[in-house]
Amino acid sequence: IHDDYQKTADWLTSHTKHRPKVAIICGSGLGMLADSLKCQDAFAYSDIPGFPQSTVQGHAGRLVFGELKGKTCVCMQGRFHMYEGHSLCKTTFPVRVFKLLGVETLIVTNAAGSLADGFHPGDIMIIKDHVNFPGLVGLNPLSGPNDDKFGPRFPAMSDCYDKGLRCLAMDIAKQQGVAGFMQEGVYAMVGGPNFETIAEARLLHRLGVDAVGMSTAPEVVVAAHCGLRVFGLSLITNKVVKSYEDSESVNHEGVLEVGRLRSQAVQQLVTELISRMEINNNIV
Numbered sequence: 001i002h003d004d005y006q007k008t009a010d011w012l013t014s015h016t017k018h019r020p021k022v023a024i025i026c027g028s029g030l031g032m033l034a035d036s037l038k039c040q041d042a043f044a045y046s047d048i049p050g051f052p053q054s055t056v057q058g059h060a061g062r063l064v065f066g067e068l069k070g071k072t073c074v075c076m077q078g079r080f081h082m083y084e085g086h087s088l089c090k091t092t093f094p095v096r097v098f099k100l101l102g103v104e105t106l107i108v109t110n111a112a113g114s115l116a117d118g119f120h121p122g123d124i125m126i127i128k129d130h131v132n133f134p135g136l137v138g139l140n141p142l143s144g145p146n147d148d149k150f151g152p153r154f155p156a157m158s159d160c161y162d163k164g165l166r167c168l169a170m171d172i173a174k175q176q177g178v179a180g181f182m183q184e185g186v187y188a189m190v191g192g193p194n195f196e197t198i199a200e201a202r203l204l205h206r207l208g209v210d211a212v213g214m215s216t217a218p219e220v221v222v223a224a225h226c227g228l229r230v231f232g233l234s235l236i237t238n239k240v241v242k243s244y245e246d247s248e249s250v251n252h253e254g255v256l257e258v259g260r261l262r263s264q265a266v267q268q269l270v271t272e273l274i275s276r277m278e279i280n281n282n283i284v
């Protein structure tokens with residue numbers, strides 16, 4: 001289905017003059033990142049051949065091209081999740097399209113619940129690494145015949161979150177005065193759509209996971225496979241319930257609320273990161 005990716009890339013290339021080097025995937029309640037793009041060309045997912053549809057509140061369903069600090073970007077306002085019933089090929093379809101458009105760096109953002117003590121709602125966690133639970137049991141976007149045009153049959157995943165970008169992001173956070181609520185940690189993907197049980201939360205915590213969500217890992221696996229540089233961040237929207245005495249329970253509205261609260265800080269961090277990252281002038 002390589003030509004499906006190519007067909008979508010060709011359709012987009014014929015509908016916008018923008019040739020992006022950076023792609024951004026906006027997580028729940030973080031769609032405002034696209035609003036800061038200048039000279040926008042925006043397309044509803046429903047108008048883009050081969051694109052799945054967004055069905056989750058807080059995920060608009062628009063692909064926005066534009067300029068950010070002089071760098072051409074493409075931004076997904078709304079991502080696709082396995083829990084929506086999309087195949088993993090579909091949830092990660094845009095990543096390979098971005099590769100064919102000439103994108104070199106992928107920035108993924110998501111909302112996540114925190115398991116680690118010392119992580120609080122409103123914190124921004126730079127993703128150092130992930131545990132891809134669905135992938136570990138074979139629910140993996142790379143399953144099936146390998147497409148050698150994109151990458152190797154057995155891709156390494158030991159350095160998929162670019163260290164240089166993580167250091168740059170932390171420096172920027174210090175300069176922007178937001179280091180106080182910056183964290184760095186391990187993100188775990190669970191399938192969802194239900195939130196975890198207490199026993200599952202305690203298991204994840206025991207395994208050294210710092211934050212948990214229902215996305216991101218498949219997109220990063222596909223991005224690493226085709227050689228994109230990746231930076232990820234999780235907006236911590238709630239503390240995961242780990243105690244049977246705790247009456248608090250999590251809900252999606254609360255997740256979106258924290259997104260609104262921190263949207264400015266996330267936007268400023270990502271914008272400055274994009275303006276400061278070097279773009280390799282690979283001739284596409």
Ligand SMILES: Nc1nc2ncn(CCNC(CO)CO)c2c(=O)[nH]1
Pocket residue numbers: 028056081111112113114192195196212213214237238239240241250251252255
């Ligand atoms: N305990 C827990 N708290 C969370 N807060 C946000 N997310 C990320 C999942 N976001 C869903 C539901 O808000 C929408 O994609 C989670 C999660 O997966 N588990």
